[in-house]
Amino acid sequence: MAKSIDVSGVDIYYGSFKGVEDVSMTIEPRSVTAFIGPSGCGKSTVLRTLNRMHEVIPGARVEGKVLLDGEDIYGPLVDPVNVRRTIGMVFQKPNPFPTMSIYDNVVAGLKLAGRTRKAYTDEVVERSLRGANLWEEVKGRLTKPGASLSGGQQQRLCIARAIAVEPQVLLMDEPCSALDPISTLAIEDLISQLKERYTIVIVTHNMQQAARVSDRTGFFNLNGVGQPGRLIEMDGTHKIFSNPSNKRTEDYITGRFG
Amino acid sequence: MSEQPTLAGATTPSVTAPAASDISGAAVRPGDRVFRGLALTAGATVLVVMAAIAIFLVYRAVPALRDDTVHFLTFEQWFPDNDPSQFGIAALLYFTLVTSLIGMVIAVPVAIGIALFIAFYAPGRASQAMGYFVDLLAAVPSIVYGLWGFAFLAPHMTGLTRFLDKYFGWVPFFDYRPENNPNNLSPFTAGVVLAIMILPIISSISREVFRQVPRDQVEAALALGATRWEMIRTAVVPFGRAGVLSASILGLGRALGETLAVTLVLSSLYDVNLHITESGGVTFASNIALKYGEAGEIGTGALIASGLCLFLITLAVNFGAGLLIRRQQRER
Amino acid sequence: MSTLQTRTQRPPAPQAPLAGHKLPAYALPVLAAIVLATTALLFATTGFAGVAGFVVVAALLYAIGQTALSFQVEGRRQAANRLFTTLVYVAFVLAAAPLLVITWYTVKEGIGVISKDFLTTSMFRINPERAGGGIYHAIVGTLIQCLLATALAAPLGILAAIYLVEYGGRRPLARAISFFVDVMTGVPSIVAGLFVFTAFILVLGFQKSGFAGSLALFILMLPIVIRSTEEMLKLVPADLREASYALGVPKWRTVVKVVLPTALAGIITGVMLGVARIAGETAPLLLLVGINQRIEFNPFAGRDQQNAQAALPTYIYEQFGVAVGNTGAPAFQRAWGAALVLIVLVGLLNLIARLVARFARVRG
Numbered sequence: 001m002a003k004s005i006d007v008s009g010v011d012i013y014y015g016s017f018k019g020v021e022d023v024s025m026t027i028e029p030r031s032v033t034a035f036i037g038p039s040g041c042g043k044s045t046v047l048r049t050l051n052r053m054h055e056v057i058p059g060a061r062v063e064g065k066v067l068l069d070g071e072d073i074y075g076p077l078v079d080p081v082n083v084r085r086t087i088g089m090v091f092q093k094p095n096p097f098p099t100m101s102i103y104d105n106v107v108a109g110l111k112l113a114g115r116t117r118k119a120y121t122d123e124v125v126e127r128s129l130r131g132a133n134l135w136e137e138v139k140g141r142l143t144k145p146g147a148s149l150s151g152g153q154q155q156r157l158c159i160a161r162a163i164a165v166e167p168q169v170l171l172m173d174e175p176c177s178a179l180d181p182i183s184t185l186a187i188e189d190l191i192s193q194l195k196e197r198y199t200i201v202i203v204t205h206n207m208q209q210a211a212r213v214s215d216r217t218g219f220f221n222l223n224g225v226g227q228p229g230r231l232i233e234m235d236g237t238h239k240i241f242s243n244p245s246n247k248r249t250e251d252y253i254t255g256r257f258g
Numbered sequence: 259m260s261e262q263p264t265l266a267g268a269t270t271p272s273v274t275a276p277a278a279s280d281i282s283g284a285a286v287r288p289g290d291r292v293f294r295g296l297a298l299t300a301g302a303t304v305l306v307v308m309a310a311i312a313i314f315l316v317y318r319a320v321p322a323l324r325d326d327t328v329h330f331l332t333f334e335q336w337f338p339d340n341d342p343s344q345f346g347i348a349a350l351l352y353f354t355l356v357t358s359l360i361g362m363v364i365a366v367p368v369a370i371g372i373a374l375f376i377a378f379y380a381p382g383r384a385s386q387a388m389g390y391f392v393d394l395l396a397a398v399p400s401i402v403y404g405l406w407g408f409a410f411l412a413p414h415m416t417g418l419t420r421f422l423d424k425y426f427g428w429v430p431f432f433d434y435r436p437e438n439n440p441n442n443l444s445p446f447t448a449g450v451v452l453a454i455m456i457l458p459i460i461s462s463i464s465r466e467v468f469r470q471v472p473r474d475q476v477e478a479a480l481a482l483g484a485t486r487w488e489m490i491r492t493a494v495v496p497f498g499r500a501g502v503l504s505a506s507i508l509g510l511g512r513a514l515g516e517t518l519a520v521t522l523v524l525s526s527l528y529d530v531n532l533h534i535t536e537s538g539g540v541t542f543a544s545n546i547a548l549k550y551g552e553a554g555e556i557g558t559g560a561l562i563a564s565g566l567c568l569f570l571i572t573l574a575v576n577f578g579a580g581l582l583i584r585r586q587q588r589e590r
Numbered sequence: 591m592s593t594l595q596t597r598t599q600r601p602p603a604p605q606a607p608l609a610g611h612k613l614p615a616y617a618l619p620v621l622a623a624i625v626l627a628t629t630a631l632l633f634a635t636t637g638f639a640g641v642a643g644f645v646v647v648a649a650l651l652y653a654i655g656q657t658a659l660s661f662q663v664e665g666r667r668q669a670a671n672r673l674f675t676t677l678v679y680v681a682f683v684l685a686a687a688p689l690l691v692i693t694w695y696t697v698k699e700g701i702g703v704i705s706k707d708f709l710t711t712s713m714f715r716i717n718p719e720r721a722g723g724g725i726y727h728a729i730v731g732t733l734i735q736c737l738l739a740t741a742l743a744a745p746l747g748i749l750a751a752i753y754l755v756e757y758g759g760r761r762p763l764a765r766a767i768s769f770f771v772d773v774m775t776g777v778p779s780i781v782a783g784l785f786v787f788t789a790f791i792l793v794l795g796f797q798k799s800g801f802a803g804s805l806a807l808f809i810l811m812l813p814i815v816i817r818s819t820e821e822m823l824k825l826v827p828a829d830l831r832e833a834s835y836a837l838g839v840p841k842w843r844t845v846v847k848v849v850l851p852t853a854l855a856g857i858i859t860g861v862m863l864g865v866a867r868i869a870g871e872t873a874p875l876l877l878l879v880g881i882n883q884r885i886e887f888n889p890f891a892g893r894d895q896q897n898a899q900a901a902l903p904t905y906i907y908e909q910f911g912v913a914v915g916n917t918g919a920p921a922f923q924r925a926w927g928a929a930l931v932l933i934v935l936v937g938l939l940n941l942i943a944r945l946v947a948r949f950a951r952v953r954g
Contacts, residue, residue, distance in 0.1 A: 058381065091481075108479075108492065112484050
């Protein structure tokens with residue numbers, strides 16, 4: 001069953017530069033949480049901290065605790081590889097593996113784990129593609145290359161690939177910003193279905209999207225130029241967009257800046 | 259901007275050089291024509307030189323080939339100035355291919371390993387320094403490699419050749435008879451020296467290829483929970499396969515034509531011998547280096563004929579690599 | 591309407607714990623120590639010997655041990671990952687080792703003979719079997735031959751690159767030239783030497799000379815200069831050219847006064863790297879220049895079929911031949927001394943070339 005994430009006192013560094021400061025939040029299981037805020041204030045950085053992708057950048061490090069159902073993913077004995085299998089990620093620009101077919105793309109994560117029996121993978125492919133609302137469109141051409149699909153379909157393929165390994169949490173980093181409006185709506189519909197099984201965290205610079213799709217919303221911002229980013233306010237989406245507690249949140253929502 | 263009639267003959271500024279001045283004058287300035295002609299001639303020199311190499315070599319090889327009384331492709335010995343003239347490239351071909359092959363078998367995996375190390379394992383700033391370091395191997399002149407191979411490497415190969423003979427002697431290559439190997443100046447030693455020499459070429463091109471793997475592919479693999487090796491298998495290998503292959507072929511071309519290193523490290527012997535750890539051998543290049551001094555009329559022609567063979571072989575190899583690179587660039 | 595609910599509900603897959611088992615930090619160093627001890631024991635008791643053998647066996651044992659240990663504790667995937675990491679590190683050591691050994695050996699063997707005399711005298715009237723003499727004539731010869739080759743290759747190569755980048759574009763002729771530049775890069779130096787020998791000396795009837803050697807070096811250097819100049823010219827932004835055209839400057843002037851100066855540093859780097867490549871070439875010089883014991887400043891002086899002009903690589907080869915494999919002979923020492931000087935020369939060229947490139951990039 002989908003898990004909850006507890007972030008407490010997290011500071012994120014790029015080398016010696018502190019990019020994000022003192023983030024604490026709780027992400028409820030089987031819900032959609034959105035991160036909003038102007039560019040460069042740390043939303044994507046915080047997102048990447050949740051599946052330990054941030055440390056892939058040379059010199060990057062994280063201080064603080066991120067608890068997945070009580071277990072600290074930054075604990076000394078924890079392998080980041082394990083974390084990433086439990087917490088999946090979809091990126092801004094769809095990135096299916098170009099040399100692999102649609103079928104192979106979906107099971108790429110499984111193949112890495114060594115689960116290659118055809119009966120099993122066939123079942124997983126259908127389940128994942130259905131879960132990503134892509135099955136009907138591609139079921140007749142599973143052997144075609146993953147790159148032959150349209151942008152929106154590629155992104156859904158990436159979602160299918162992510163859910164094929166049965167993660168508990170799905171992180172989405174501006175999944176629709178490279179897509180056209182119709183594909184965007186399709187993905188938003190998909191997100192509302194996916195939240196029945198997964199905990200979802202989505203970064204978006206589109207406030208209306210956050211309002212449509214999420215249950216809770218966190219607003220990030222910088223205190224000043226050159227300052228680290230901070231979580232200004234996190235609350236139910238409805239409250240954030242109608243009656244935020246923090247003035248700066250209100251300024252952003254109403255378009256006074258950013 | 260309001261509508262305005264344009265002057266007849268007026269040109270709008272464009273990206274390419276202005277085709278005509280909007281005041282009367284030659285359509286193409288004489289300065290441009292001369293310069294372009296110069297540049298074109300310079301470029302055409304490349305084609306002229308390549309053609310000239312082929313033509314002249316053939317021109318002087320043919321008379322010698324006609325004087326040859328044995329089959330050029332299957333005869334092993336080299337006595338062109340004898341009466342009757344007898345020479346063939348069987349031994350040359352064999353040893354050229356064997357030494358280069360040994361070089362490739364050793365160099366390619368190591369070069370790929372180095373390239374992967376610098377691209378994905380070395381800490382950021384160190385990786386550039388390490389790149390320069392490996393490239394320094396290319397700066398050592400080939401004659402120094404030959405000198406070193408003769409003076410240092412060959413004497414130190416004894417332990418290895420004995421080991422190979424003892425434990426792998428059932429493979430005909432590694433078996434050796436001590437009376438045939440007094441000094442380790444063998445195709446195997448030559449192959450090792452060649453491997454060190456072609457390492458930097460293969461590794462620097464492979465490094466470039468790995469550097470260009472799109473970041474989002476790497477991240478996609480990592481986000482699925484791949485270990486570093488699995489990420490390389492999934493995202494890097496499919497992307498870099500063609501580039502690494504053409505790098506290897508370029509390395510092969512270099513190994514085939516290497517002269518001095520092989521000449522100093524391979525003691526001259528014209529019998530085809532499967533036992534690569536035994537001393538003796540001769541390649542196209544080393545044969546020319548050894549025999550040019552005492553070659554008579556036919557002898558010189560024979561050497562030119564062998565040089566023509568080497569030219570054709572390396573031509574084919576570099577042709578292949580060039581085509582591969584271009585096909586890969588087009589697919590991208 | 592959830593499409594997920596139309597399928598039968600599958601029980602959630604059992605979750606692997608996040609905190610897997612990891613090898614503790616001390617495990618691998620302890621393993622290394624054990625392996626070293628075991629190998630030493632092995633070598634003491636059996637007939638194995640040699641430093642290289644020791645290193646190889648120890649490395650092999652370590653790799654096996656690490657993989658087995660990791661497989662037990664961390665699982666198959668981590669074991670495979672660690673094994674591959676070890677292999678990659680080994681590859682790097684395999685590349686670093688020869689370079690270090692060659693450098694050390696050259697310095698060790700060559701430094702003894704280097705002296706002011708060595709660098710400023712030739713081998714004129716020196717008994718080759720005895721000590722004495724120097725490489726001044728060889729240095730002179732190499733410098734002159736390289737200079738001549740550069741004088742031919744640099745302008746021709748730069749012009750050819752200008753054609754490819756500024757005029758040729760996608761035209762078939764340009765594509766053919768570009769293709770054959772790549773092919774030309776792979777022409778073996780001995781073939782280039784053989785060609786010049788055939789054309790210049792046999793057919794045209796000239797004698798061996800430093801100039802003939804320069805011709806072969808020119809053939810080897812040309813494709814390098816063309817390729818690197820091409821890369822540099824392509825780096826010059828299009829707006830620079832456009833700005834010039836918009837001022838009414840004709841194309842040829844734009845290339846000469848705007849594009850070339852911008853790319854100049856990179857072009858110089860390419861030329862220097864080309865020189866570094868040909869400075870160490872021996873094979874064509876053997877065929878075309880011969881060996882001379884005396885200083886000869888005139889590259890066009892063709893003597894008899896043998897002795898035209900000295901050069902560092904041929905000097906090394908000749909001294910090596912005189913020593914007849916006797917590593918103690920004075921000729922051998924001289925060969926190493928010359929080799930050291932040659933390496934230093936080539937190394938300096940490489941270094942300066944890269945510094946020029948770095949300096950130019952900073953200036954933008």
